[in-house]
Amino acid sequence: MKYDLLIRNGVVVDGTGQPGFSADIAVKGDRIAAVGSFDAEAVRKIDARGAIVIPGIIDPHSHADLILPLPPDKQLKLMACKLTQGITTTIIGNCGLGCAPLSGHGTEEMLRAVNAWMTPQPVDWNWRTTGEYLDAMGSNGVALNIATLAPHGPIRMSVMGLSTGEPTKSQLKKMRAMVDNSMRDGALGLSSGLIYPPGMFSSPAELRELAKVVADHDGIYTSHIRGSSETLIPAVEELLVIGRDTGVRVHHSHNEAVGRANWSKIDHVLMMEEQAEREGIRISFDMFPYTAAATMMIAIYPPWALEGGVEALIERLRDAKIRRRIEREIRLKSPAWPPWTEGGWPHNLVRAAGWESIHIGYIDSRKNKRFENRSLSELAEMTGKSPFNAISDLIIEEEGKVSMLIFEVSGERNDRKLLAKYASHRLCAFCSDAEDYGRGLPHPAAYGAFARILSKFVRVDRILSFEEAIRRMTSWPARIFQLKDRGVIRPGAFADLAILDFNNINDRSTYINPRRRATGIRIVVINGTVVLEKGYISPVLHGTILRKDP
DSSP: EEEEEEEEEEEEOOSSSSOOOOEEEEEEEEEEEEEOOOOHHHHHEEEOOTEEEEEEEEEEEOOTTTTTTSHHHHHHHHHHHHHTTTTOOOOSSSSGGSSSOOOOHHHHHHHHTTTGEEEEEOOOOOOOOOOHHHHHHHHHSSSEEEOOOHHHHHHHHHHHHOOOOOOHHHHHHHHHHHHHHHHHOOOEEEEEEETTGGGGGOOOOHHHHHHHHHTTTTTEEEEOOSSSSSHHHHHHHHHHHHHHHOOOOOTTTTTBBBBGGGGGGGHHHHHHHHHHHHTOOOOHHHHHHHHSEEGGGGGGGGOOOOOOOEEEHHHHHHHHHHHHHHHHHHOOOOOOOOOOOOOOOOOOOOHHHHHGGEEEEEEEESGGGGTTTTHHHHHHHTTTTOHHHHHHHHHTTTTTTTTEEEEESSSOOOOOOHHHHHTTTTTTOOOOOOOOSSSSSOHHHHHHHHHHIIIIIIIOOOOOHHHHHHHTTTTTHHTTTTOOOOOOOSSSSBOOEEEOGGGGGGGOSSSSTOEEHHHHHHHOETTTEEEETEEEOOOOOOOBOOOOOO
C-alpha cells in the first residue's frame, strides 16, 4: 500500500499516558493506517528523528465562536496562535456565551452587545439554530477541528431576554426544546456562565431542568460556576448537585479561586470533586496555567445593574443616583448565597481582587488605546478620577466594548504553586480559555497555554510526567467530551498529530508582549494534512466540524 504520509523514526507518545516508544506512523486519507516499524511507499515522508510525535492537542475551552465566521484568511490569522501550540481541535460555546441557537425578536441585537468583547469584527449572522451555525462554519472552512456546546445565554435570551426571575412553564418548555434541538444538531452538551447575564439570573432549578435534557442525550453540562471567590464552595456544590440529581456528566470550567482570601479553598474544592466522583457523579474540570483570567469588563458590576443588557447598564451609569448605588455595592457588598435571587451577587471581582489587580485588555476606540494594559488604579491616576468613575466613564464612552485581565487568580502573579494543585490532579484537563481577537492585548494563554504546561509544569517543576501531561491534553479531553477517534495515536484514529522538540518547547508570550508564538512545535497535522511546518502555516483550512452522534 502507498500511504499519503509516513512519519519515521520518532518517539511516539500516544496520548494514553503510557511511556513513549519508537515507531513509524503511516497515514492514509484522514486516518492513521498503521503504527509500527516499517519503510513503505508514501506520497510524503517526514523524518522525526530526535523528536516526539503526539496526538494533536484538544483545547476544551475556547471563545472563538465569532472568529470562525470570518473570511478564511482573517480567521487563520487569528487562529494561528492555536496551531503553533500544536492544537488541532477546540471546543466553543463555553461559559454560556455564544451566538447560536437564537430566536425571538431582538435576541441577535442583545447577543451582539453581550458578545462584543469576543467579536473581532461584525459579520452577518446567517444562522439561527446550532445546526445552521455549524453548517455555516463548515461551508466557510475552519482552521482547526471545531465542536460546540449549546450556550445557555442565547437560549435564555431567546425566551426571556435579559430579565431576571424564574421562567414560566411555557418559557421553560421553549428553553428545553432549544436545548433538545441543539443536541440533535450535534452540540456536545450545554454550557452555562453563572457570573454573566443572563446566566446569573437563573436558578438551580432552571439549570437542572435543562441538564435533564442533556442527560437524555448523554451529553455534558459544563459551567463557569456561580462564583470563584466568596461563593466558591456553594457554587461548586451547585454543580455537583446538578450532576447528582440528573445523572448528567458535569464539568467545572477553568477551576480557580479569585482573590488571596479565597486561595485556601482550593484544597476543599478538589476534595469535594473527588468525593463526588466516588459517589458516582461523573465530574471533571479544566484549568489554564496562569494566575490571571480574561473576560468582559462589565463583569465587575452587580447583576441588577446588568439587567436589560449593556445599553441598560450604560443608562444606569449615566444616572447619578443609580451610579452612586452601584459604586457603594461594589465597595461594600460581599456576595452571599443564594446569589440568583433579587439583590443577589455571585462574584464581586473588585472586592475579591482589588482595583489594582484588574487590568484593561482592549478598548474598542483608537483614542483610548493608551489605557490598554493599565490597571484600574492606574486608569484612575491617569484620568484624575476614582477607579469606579474612571472605568464607568470608559464603559459609557466605549459602549461596553472593554475587556479585562484580572490577576490574583489562584496565586501570586508569577507563582505556580497553587496552580500546580490543579495541574497535578487526575480529573484535570488543560485549556487556554483565551483568543486573539486582533485588537488590544490578548491573554498570553492564547499563544502559550499548552507550551507553558510542558515547559514550566513538566520540564521545570516536574509536577507530572510528559506522558501524563500529553494524556491530559489529548485523550482525556476527548473522553470527557466524547470526541470519537481523537486524542490518541493508533490505527483507525484521525490523523491529528504534532511533532515537537521537548527540550525547546517554550511559552514566550507575556502580559506585556502576548503575541509571541510558542517554540518547539515542528510540524502539525490535521486530518492527515500537514498544516504547519517550520513556522509556515498552510493558507488552506483543513479542520472539520465535529458533531456529537445523535
